[in-house]
Amino acid sequence: MEKTDKNNPVEEMTKEKTQTLVEKTLELYPEKARKKREPHMSANDPDDAGCAIRSNRKTVPGVMSARGCAYAGAKGVVWGPIRDMVHVSHGPVGCGYYSWGTRRNLVEGTMGVDVFSGMQFTSDFQERDIVYGGDKNLEVLCREAKELFPLAKGISVLSECPVGLIGDDINAVAKQSSEELDMPVIPCNCEGFRGVSQSLGHHISNDTIRDYVIGTREFAEPIGEYDVAIIGDYNIGGDAWASKKVLEEIGLNVKAVWTGDGQIEHIAATHQVKLNLIHCYRSMNYMAKIMEEKYGVPHMEFNFFGPTKIAESLRAIAARFDEKIQKKAEEVIARHNVEMQKVIDEYRPRLEGKRVLIFVGGLRPRHTIGAYEDLGMKVVASGYEFAHTDDYDKTYPEMDKGTLIFDDASEIELEKWVEEFRPDLVASGVKEKYVFQKAGVPFRQMHSWDYSGPYHAYDGFPIFARDMDMAINSPTWKLVKSPF
């Protein structure tokens, strides 16, 4: 768990070689597309901010991007995990259908009774809704939701493409329904054609939380000096439960989680906490900043992947509180490190020096690096689907010199890089998984934890280590080459 020197390049990797690879990759493209893609990939130099990757730009048509849309960022990421609301995918049936239960946001409660995250609610637009508009039916739909799901504490209305194109006014319907039903009905104008990726959906959702949710509730019990909230943990495979547990071990009270296993009224009262702890910066930084500006709640980023980063984060978090918390944090770190060392002793010999290519969303391409390094693995390339400049600025120092950093990769680029780097593991999403497995390259889905998890905090790391070992060292890989 010692700190790694980022100027110590991965064996055989140099800035020049990687830059040559970038050029070779770009040669695959027709001229116009080449110019567009060129600023999105570069060899890393941790000391040189000049490698400045361009990001958050329109996807080039026809390249096979992995990106989703604003609706995906709003429904799939921010709103969907809030357990006690009915989240209506407003528009045709597909968007909600394909995103139904696929983000693995686990929740406590009884499905269909007091929690609804695992269900799919839609207005299932038909031709007549396109012609006459869907507002009238939405009004009825909200009444039906309230009647059939009386314990729901609110409704979110998540617009799909047609809604914005036909000029429906879901905001007016939501306002009227909210008054009539005496519950929050929150309009979220997250049509998939807005913006360039999921990212705008996160932003729009944050804005709706700002406009309709935050400050509308207060906690029933008095606020204590150790009250915090976790912002940007979606409880994928139970991540938020693992994170919450550690924070409570060091003496903090987690009053709300945004939004994994989240409760809307707790989220509404989060302006009262003493500190916001932000994990997925990309999807939730907007509200963390707003709570700081408007309510004076400070926020800080943390990283709960792998024991090195967990310890660093716990110390930084504890430093915001008194000696009592700091002492407890040290005790917790010391106690868990005994267990973590056992995990490392078991897996590191099998994973030492293994090379990883990461391509995920807006957080993990930098946040998981430390966890791989704890296992002796080296990240040779890392890229985001929908990050912004500030994410890349935080990534350069985490990556070794001469490694590849990239943005919104197309499948052909990934194939090219995997062919060149021959990584021992590709850590990406379901659309990429089977492409690389067919090519004989071990793979873990790192959006969904490949149906495993949690990967966060001390509960998560042993599972992370086991899974990476299992992927790379599965005996099935030995069977790929036929003896005849």
Place this chain on the structure above:
Amino acid sequence: MSEAAVKKVTETTPEEVARIKDWINSEEYKEKNLARQHLVVNPAHACQPLGAQLVAHGFEGTLPFVHGSQGCASYYRSSLNRHFREPAPAVSDAMTEDGAVFGGQNNLHEGLENALALYHPKMMAVFTSCMPEVIGDDLNAFIQNARNEGIVPKDFPIPYANTPSFNGSHVQGYDAMLKAILQYLSEGKKVEGQDSGRLNLIPGFDTCTGNYREYARMLKAFGIPCTVLADISESFDSPLDGTYHPYPGGTPLAEAAEVLNAKATISLQALATKETVKWLSASTEAPVEVLKMPIGVNNTDALLMKVSELFGKEVPAELKAERGRAVDSMTDAHQYMHNKKFAIYGDPDWLIGMTSFLLEMGARPHHILCSRVHKKFSKEIQKVLDSSPYGADCNIWLNKDLWHLRSLVATDPVDALIGNTHGKTIARDLDIPLIRVGYPIMDRVNIHRYPIVGYQGTINLVTWIVNSLLDQVDATCEDRNFEMMR
């Protein structure tokens, strides 16, 4: 708002949860639930472009091309990835806000140029998601312009289909894309009086690669040359041998181009091929037959006899022996399924086949639920129910969803569910087995590799259904009734 006006955070009490938990299983709740007008909860249907993409993957060297927002393509792809655990390469032209203003031609043109250069397809099958359908993009003109401007070669195949997500379901999208591809490829290829001696076989929206292999095997036994349209068997069940092939299979384009010169066509899903069949019937004098999906013995018999009749060949002895084995497996197992009630849900054509099979076993398809289908479908399925005493008092629920089904099963119980993964919450809540068949199955492995059609498929169904029921008995019976033999 004053400080005092801010409400406190409330918690739902366990008593309230318990009360509602009981209530949602009640008759009263069922009535309210069935009275729903506009809220759809846990639907049993997806949207048109998914079906279109499935078809596109079924043709040689074909890259599915989504004209619309990029998120749509990511959704169809990942849905197929999860079901098959296979790659599903497809591109989109990533329309954004400016597309709403200027239309999607620029995106389409840039997309075609890039996709052709990067992924070297032999054909690009273009279909639409919501945005271009709402704004009224003219695909025909856009593609023609692309050819005229030299963005794509003049003769490069780019069939296209309008597949609005706000109309019908994946089943209609399948039909639209299949018709578009066949029309495109066969243009000018019909030779009057020619008979290639081949059979065109159209399985329909079928995401079981095992079924395609089973059809091929049965026709091989006949010795009849067959063109499966659209053949996804290799596309979604390719070998892992260390090399990734983006187009591992599909119906050869040259074969598909001869579709109008075939000896005969058989479609095995009436609703999923309605427009395609209409076009084929109008375009060729060769017989175009629409049969029931061959689930169960009777439907398989009908297929084999039709093939035999069309091609003047006896049903091969090996298939007759297989039939006997299927009947043997059914008879061995009948006591476990006889009079058992089932709830089945999914696509219309599949439901007809499954209903027929259950009746053959003396089982009761007690609730049959289908979303997004014309009400005429009720008559079709009633006809099947009326063919057997076990079909009496069965219930057909059209344009209903799985939250309706939950109420129906809670108040009027069944012994098992048959359908896709999405039914698993009903199975768990009401403690009944779910036999996974259909699309999507994303929580079990390899099911799509096992056929449910033909005699072999019948044996598979008997095996899965009966063993699930017996597992349930072993898991839930009282200790004193727990036995070695079942």
